[in-house]
Amino acid sequence: MLRIAIVGGGTAGAASALFLARAGHQVTLFERVAQPTAVGAGILLQPTGMHVLAALGLLDTILEHGARNDRLFGTTAGGRTVLDVHYRHHDPQSFGLGLHRGALFSVLWQAVQIAGIAVRSATDITRIQQSGGKTLLFSRDPAPGSVEAAAGEFDCAVIADGTRSQLRAALAIPQKVTPYPWGALWALVPDDGLTQGGLRQWFRHAHQMLGLMPTGFAYKQMERPILSLFWSLRADRLQHWQEQGLEAWKKSVLELAPVATVLQHIQSPEQLTFARYADVQMRHWHDARVVCIGDCAHATSPQLGQGANLALVDAMTLAACFAEAPVVEQALALYSQRRRTHLRYYQGASKLLTPFFQSDSRIASTLRDIALGPLCGMPIARQQMAMTLSGSKTGWLFGKLRQPK
Ligand SMILES: Cc1cc2nc3c(=O)[nH]c(=O)nc-3n(C[C@H](O)[C@H](O)[C@H](O)COP(=O)(O)OP(=O)(O)OC[C@H]3O[C@@H](n4cnc5c(N)ncnc54)[C@H](O)[C@@H]3O)c2cc1C
Numbered sequence: 001m002l003r004i005a006i007v008g009g010g011t012a013g014a015a016s017a018l019f020l021a022r023a024g025h026q027v028t029l030f031e032r033v034a035q036p037t038a039v040g041a042g043i044l045l046q047p048t049g050m051h052v053l054a055a056l057g058l059l060d061t062i063l064e065h066g067a068r069n070d071r072l073f074g075t076t077a078g079g080r081t082v083l084d085v086h087y088r089h090h091d092p093q094s095f096g097l098g099l100h101r102g103a104l105f106s107v108l109w110q111a112v113q114i115a116g117i118a119v120r121s122a123t124d125i126t127r128i129q130q131s132g133g134k135t136l137l138f139s140r141d142p143a144p145g146s147v148e149a150a151a152g153e154f155d156c157a158v159i160a161d162g163t164r165s166q167l168r169a170a171l172a173i174p175q176k177v178t179p180y181p182w183g184a185l186w187a188l189v190p191d192d193g194l195t196q197g198g199l200r201q202w203f204r205h206a207h208q209m210l211g212l213m214p215t216g217f218a219y220k221q222m223e224r225p226i227l228s229l230f231w232s233l234r235a236d237r238l239q240h241w242q243e244q245g246l247e248a249w250k251k252s253v254l255e256l257a258p259v260a261t262v263l264q265h266i267q268s269p270e271q272l273t274f275a276r277y278a279d280v281q282m283r284h285w286h287d288a289r290v291v292c293i294g295d296c297a298h299a300t301s302p303q304l305g306q307g308a309n310l311a312l313v314d315a316m317t318l319a320a321c322f323a324e325a326p327v328v329e330q331a332l333a334l335y336s337q338r339r340r341t342h343l344r345y346y347q348g349a350s351k352l353l354t355p356f357f358q359s360d361s362r363i364a365s366t367l368r369d370i371a372l373g374p375l376c377g378m379p380i381a382r383q384q385m386a387m388t389l390s391g392s393k394t395g396w397l398f399g400k401l402r403q404p405k
Helices: 011-022 047-055 059-065 101-114 235-244 247-255 307-324 328-357 362-376 378-390
Strands: 003-006 026-030 042-045 068-071 071-076 080-085 096-099 118-120 124-131 134-140 151-155 156-159 173-190 197-203 209-214 226-234 274-282 290-292
Touching: 003 011, 003 134, 003 151, 003 328, 011 026, 011 101, 011 156, 011 307, 026 151, 026 226, 042 047, 042 101, 042 226, 042 307, 047 059, 059 096, 059 101, 059 173, 071 274, 080 362, 080 378, 096 101, 134 156, 156 226, 173 235, 197 247, 209 247, 226 235, 235 274, 274 328, 274 378, 290 328, 307 328, 362 378
Parallel strands: 003 026, 003 156, 026 118, 071 197, 096 209, 156 290
Antiparallel strands: 042 096, 068 096, 071 080, 124 134, 134 151, 173 226, 173 274, 197 209, 209 226
16 A cells, blocks of 8 residues: 555546555545636547546436537538548447536545545645655645745656646656647537537638537536537737627627527626646656656647546556556556657647647648548548547557456
C-alpha cells in the first residue's frame, strides 16, 4: 500500500483517486476550491471515457444525465457540408454522450465521498519536494496573506491541477505551454429539440463557428434537457464583442445559422462565458515519484472533444501501472511509456486541425470546405475520422487504443 497525494479534484484527479483507493492505496486528494461545485459547459464524452466510467461503476448514472450524440454535422453558412462524422462508421454500437461538465464532476465527487477518500479542500498546493525517496507537499490556505505550510509526506504525488498548473514548471521534464489565440463563448440553454441526435456546427471560413450540442441534464435536474452553445472567438476580440452588444452578436449568428429559437433563451451577455485554451506539451509525464495527468499534462484545443476522455484514460492507466510495477519510479515510467502513442496522436491531430476551424486563414478554410466534406463520404476516411472522434486512435495510419480491463 502506498501513500499517494493527488493534487486537483477535477476529472483526472477524482477518477485517479477512485481507482487508486480501490486498489488499496491510502489516497489524499487536495483541492484548492473550498466547496467544489458543478460548473462548466457541455463536454462530449467518448466511448473511451465511457469505458473508464463503466470500470468505476458510474456509467449508468452518467448515461441517465447525458444526451446521445450519434453524429457530428457541420456546414458552411451557404449549406455546404464541411463535416459529417457518424460514430457508427467506427463501431455500430458506439456513440458520443453530450454531458454537462458539472454532472460528470458531481458523479465523480459523490463516488469519492462514498469511497471514504480523504479530501483536503481549500488547500492550494504550492510546492512539491522530492528527497530521500519521500515526496513532501506544501500548501497555502487560499485566503490572502496566508503563509506556506507542510501539507504532508507521501510515497508519490499525482499532479492533476489542470491546464494552468502552478506545479508543472518546477518538474525536471522538458515542457512547453502555448496559449491559443482563440477561445469560445459558451452558454447552456433549454434544449427545444432543434439538433436531434448530434452535435451541429455552422462555419463561416474559419473565423466564425457556432456549435450546438445536446447535453442531457444538469446533475439531478432531470426535468429540463439542456443544449450547449459554443461561439468561436479570438481572445483579443472579446472586448469588441462586449462593446458591440448582444443584439449585434445575435444578428451575426442568425446570418450564419437559423437558430432564432435558441437565441431567444439568451437575454443578457452574462449568460455567455469566455473560455480560453492552451497547448501543453511535455516530453514525458513522470519525474521520479511525481507524475502529471489530465489537462496539466496534455491540454489541447477542444476541437476533437477529447479532454475529459484523455483524463479518464490517464487515471485508469495510472492505476494499472501501479498494479504491475512494484516500485513507484518504475510504475510512473511505465505510465509515460503506456500513454505515449495515444496522447501524441491526439495532441498532433488537435494541433493540425485547429487552424482549419479556428483561424483567420482563408487558405485553410477553403481547403477544408473543398476537401473535408467529400472525404467524409469515403469509406476508409470516414471510418478513420469516426475512430479519431471516438478517442481510440494511437497513430496516423494504424494503432488502436487497448484500454485496461
Ligand atoms: C468550454 C470547454 C469545453 C470543453 N469541451 C470538452 C469536450 O467536448 N470534451 C472533452 O472531453 N473535454 C472538454 N473540455 C475539457 C475538459 O473539461 C477537461 O479536459 C477535463 O475536465 C480535464 O480535467 P482535469 O482534471 O485535468 O483538469 P480540471 O478540470 O481543470 O481540474 C483541475 C482541478 O485542480 C484544482 N487545482 C488547480 N490548482 C491546484 C492547486 N495548486 N492545489 C490544489 N488544487 C488545484 C482546480 O481547482 C480544479 O478543480 C472542455 C473544456 C472547456 C473549458
